[in-house]
Amino acid sequence: MxxxxxxxxxxxxxxxxxxxPLTLVADEAARRRLAGRFGITAISALEATVQLVREGEQxxxxxxxxxxxxxxxxxxxxDLPVHIDEPIHMRFVPPAGAITPDEEIELTADDCDEIEYEGTAFDLGEAIAQTLALxxxxxxxxxxxxAFRAEHGLNDTAKSGPFAALAALKKD
Structure with a gap:
């Protein structure tokens, strides 16, 4: 498969x-597919400017x-329009090797931004898409x-919520 x-x-x-630096601009078809993947109405613009620095295989x-x-x-x-402006900081690394199921791994903040790749290429577009998703x-x-909460009675947490049934049992 x-x-x-x-x-x-x-x-x-x-x-x-x-x-x-590389500038990646998603076309309309890619933006439509990403909106579907992320469960949002639309992505009207998506652009990333990225500086790549190679240090060996990283x-x-x-x-x-x-x-x-x-x-x-x-x-x-x-529908709610939202503007996103996010810094990008990630590192692409070759696979670290096999990890045994009982092996304890300690992660630092830098480790969380590492994306493994195989061969001689990595997918910067997918990394940008994941950054947008986050x-x-x-x-x-x-x-x-x-206004919607007030109109539909959603502001009164005493009448709804997880303890509403218990509050109804309480005798004054």
């Missing part, structure tokens, strides 16, 4: 890395990701969220 194609792919060959990528997305407000479900706030609220 083959792995599915990533929604946004930009392969970088280690032998082609230069001192010039490549450090730093830069900025800028995107404009439209997602649903978590309260009213109305930058999207799943609890974003639109400007009408408070």
């Amino acid at each position: 083959t792995a599915p194609e990533p929604e946004y792919s930009h392969l970088v060959d280690l032998r082609q890395i230069t001192d010039a 490549v450090t990528a730093t830069g900025r990701l800028v995107a404009d997305v439209i997602q649903a407000c978590r309260v009213s479900a109305e 930058a999207i706030d799943p609890f974003a609220e639109g400007p009408n969220a408070d």
